[in-house]
Amino acid sequence: MQLPYSIIDVFTKKRLQGNPLAVVFDADNVPTNQMQEIAKEFNLSETVFVCSPKNERHVANLRIFTPSEELPFAGHPTVGTAVLLGLKQRITAVRLEEKIGTIVAITERLNKVSGHARFGLPELPKQVGDAPDIDKIAGSLGLQPEQIGWGSMQPTIYSAGVPFVLVPVSDQDALAAIKLERRGWTDVYGGVSDKVYVFTPVDHMRNVQFAARAFIGLGNLKEDPATGSAAAALCGLLAQQYYEGEGLVDFTIAQGMEMGRPSYIEAQIKLENGQLTHAGIGGNAILVGEGTLFLGSE
Template sequence: MTFKAPRSRPFHQVDVFSSEPYRGNPLAVVVDAEGLSGRQMQQFANWTNLSETTFLLPPTDPRADYRLRIFTGSEEFPFAGHPTLGSAHTWLESGGVPKADGFVVQECGAGLVRVKNDGGRLAFAGPPLTRFGPVDGTTRRQVAAALRRPEAEVLDASWLVNGPEWIGVLLSSAAQVRALQPDLAAMGSLKIGVIGPERDDPGIDFEVRTFIPGDAMMEDPVTGSFNAGAAHWLIGSGRAPDQYVAAQGTMLGRAGRVHVSADGGEIWVGGDSTTCIRGSVLL
C-alpha cells in the first residue's frame, strides 16, 4: 500500500451571521479539497470540533461555480445555511469569479443553491421544504416536555425539513424563548428550533434558539437552515412580514443576526461574514 503524503491546502475560519467578529457562528473551510476522500473530510471535521466544516471542490454541474461538502463532527449534511454563506464568502475572497452576474451558484447534496450579494451582505435562496406540516400529537407533547413548557404555550409546531430535520416551535414572545431551559435528553433524536416575536428591541423582529441533542454544541449559535425553513412557515402563514430580522445566539453570548426576505415566491436568508483565521492545513 502506497502512503500518500498530505499536502498544504488553503484554510479559512469564518464567522457567519454577525457583523461583529467572534459573535456569530464559526465555520472551518478547506478551500481546495480535491483528492480528499469522504472519510478524510469527516475525520478532519471531527478534529476541528466546530459545528460544521466545509470543503470546496470543482463542480460536477456546469451551471455551478463550485461544489461543497458539509460535515458536522459526526455526519455529512446535504445542505446547511451558515456553511453556505461562509463558504461562498471564502470562495469569493479566494478569487472565485461567478459564471452568472449577480449570483454565486453552489452545488451541494441538496442540489443547486443560489447566493446573491444583497447590498454587501450575502444571502442564499432557501431550498424547498421536503417535509412540511404539523407534527402529530405525540411529538408535540414530547416537544413541550423537552422544552419544559406547558403544551398550551406551544402556539404551533411544524416539520421544517430542508436537509436537517427541524421541528419549528412558535412561542408567544422572545422573552419566553430566551427563558427556556430545555431537557435535551427528553428531545431524543428531535432537532428543535424555537422562535418568538420580539417586542422590546425595535431592530429585531424574532428571537430564535435551536437545540440539537447529541451534537457537541447542544445549542447552535446561529442556524441558517432552520431560519430558512421558519421563514417559509412564518411568512406563508402571515405571522411574519416579507422582510424581518431574527436574533440568535443571545443566550450563548453571541450577536447573530439573520436577515430574511421574501421576493417573488423565494425566501432569501442573509447574514454578514468575516474571515477571522487565514492560513493553510496539511491534508
Template sequence: MKTLKYTLVDVFTNQSFGGNPLAVFHDGSGLDSKTMQQIANELNLSETAFICPPKNQQNQISLRIFTPQVELPIAGHPTIGTAFVMAYLKMLPSQDGLTEWTIEEGQGDIAVSVRKEAEKIVKVEMIQPLPVFGEILTRQALVADLLSLPKSELDTRFPIQTVSSGLPFLFVPLRSLASIREINFRTDVWERHFSNDPARQHIFTFTTETEHDDSTVHCRMFAPAMGISEDPATGAACGPLGAFLVEHNVIESSEEICSIRSEQGIEMGRPSFIDITVTRKKQQFEEVKIGGTAIVVGQGELYVP
C-alpha cells in the first residue's frame, strides 16, 4: 500500500470555498496514467494535479493534470495552484519579489512566476502558448438552443469562434448578465451537435456586463467532455478569451499591453477572478499571460494499492 500526500487549494480566490478547488499530489513518480485517472475520478474535482520529476533537468517539475474523465495537455488553475503549493510548502526555493520556474506539461514547457511580498504569496502567473483562432460557428440558432436562450440574447456584434492556447474553447458572446444567468445548458443538444468535434466541445460564454466594477467580463464555462458540468474558473480559456476580446475589439484598448479581469463561478457560489495580460504589437500577439492567487484549504493522504 502506497501513501500519497496531497494539498487541497482553492485557486483564483483569496477566500476559502471560492475559486476552483484543486488537489495537488506532491509526488506522482511511479504512478501510471490509469492510476492517476482513477485518483482524479475518486476525488471528482474539476482537476487533480500530480508533481513528477522533469524530463529536462533544467526545468523544475513535470506536471500531469487530470479531470474526472481525461488527462489535459495544459490547464490554468492546476498550473497556478501547483506553483502556489510548491512556494507555500517551500518544495522549491522562492524569495521576496519574483521567482521564475519552468513547468513541463503535455503542451510543452510553461513559464511560471511567483511573486512574494514579506513572505506572502501575492500572485502566481503563467505564460500561455500564443492563441490560435479557429472556426467561426454561424449556426446561431443552434448555439442559442444549446444554452436554452432566445437567439436575440447572443451578442451578434462579435463572432462565435474557437480559440486555443493548447486547448480549444468555443467562445459565445452574450448581451447581458441577465442572459448569462439564465443559461440552462442542454446536454442533449451538446451530445448531438458538439460532442464529436474537439474544437467545440468546451463552451465558454461571456458578457461585458459584470457584477464587480474592477472586472472586464463575466463568464461561465461548460465542459461535459471533461466530466465537468460547469467550471468555476477556467485558466486555460482565459488566455484565448483575452486574445478574443482584443482581436475583435470587444474591449477598447489602444495600448500594446492590455490588462483584463475575468469573473467566473459566481452562479455556482464560487466567485473566481483571473487576471489576463495580452501583449500585441502590429496586430501580432506576442504574449498572453494569466494569473491570480490561491488559498490552502486542507491536506490529505490517499492510499493506493
C-alpha cells in the first residue's frame, strides 16, 4: 500500500517555523494500530489521517495521533489539514469530522502552497478541574511561587476537548526562565491533565496580546511550538476572568519563540450577557514537502 502525505507548518507564514504537521491522505484502509506506528515514525506533535467522511456533505473524516495516543481534537491539525484540503480542492468551507464532532473551517488561499483557516470550536471550553498546588507547579517549572499568577488570575484546568493545566505567570521574564523539572512531573500533574500551558500578557509585540509555552507528554515530556487545543482551553479562562463587556474579542497568542519556531495562534471569543457563546481558533499554514508512504513487508 502506498499513501501520499504532506508536511505543512502551521500557525506561521514562513517555512521551518510554526508547528510542523504530517497529513496522510487516502487512509481508509490503514488500521488504528498502524496509524499509531506511523505517527510514532513521523515523531511530530501530531499526525493526521484523512479518511472518507461518514456524511457525504462533509469533506473528510480526520483521525489525529500524537506519537503515543489518539486525540479527539487538536487545533493545529485542524488548521493545517483544512488549509491543505482547501488548496487541493479549491474550496473555502471545509467540513471536517473529528471525534469531538463536526468542524467547519473557513479557508483562504494565499498562494499555491499556503493559506489561512479558522473554525469555531465544536465544544466550548469549560473548567474541568482544580490545578495542583502553586508551590508544586512552581517547582515543576523551575520558577518561584511568586512568579505564578498575575492579578487575580491563578492556575486552573480548562478543556475544549483536551484538558490543559493553564498556568498564568507574572511576566515574559518568568515565561522565558522556565526550566522543567522532569522528575516527579506525573506526581504533580497526575490528575485531570499532565498537559501544561503557561501564559502571560504582553504589550510590546505588534498585534500580539499573549505569549505562551506548552509542555506535553508526547511520548516523552517536551515543549510544543504551537498548541491550538490549549489556546482553545485558554479562551474559556480569559472569557471568564479577563475580558469584560459584550460582543466579539479577537486576540493573538505567540508561542514557540524559545524553541526558534515562532508561531501565532489567532483566537476569538464572543460574550453575551457575560457568558461565552462562541470561541474560535485560526492561523496561517504553509506546505513544506510531499512524499509517499510505502506500507507493507516488501
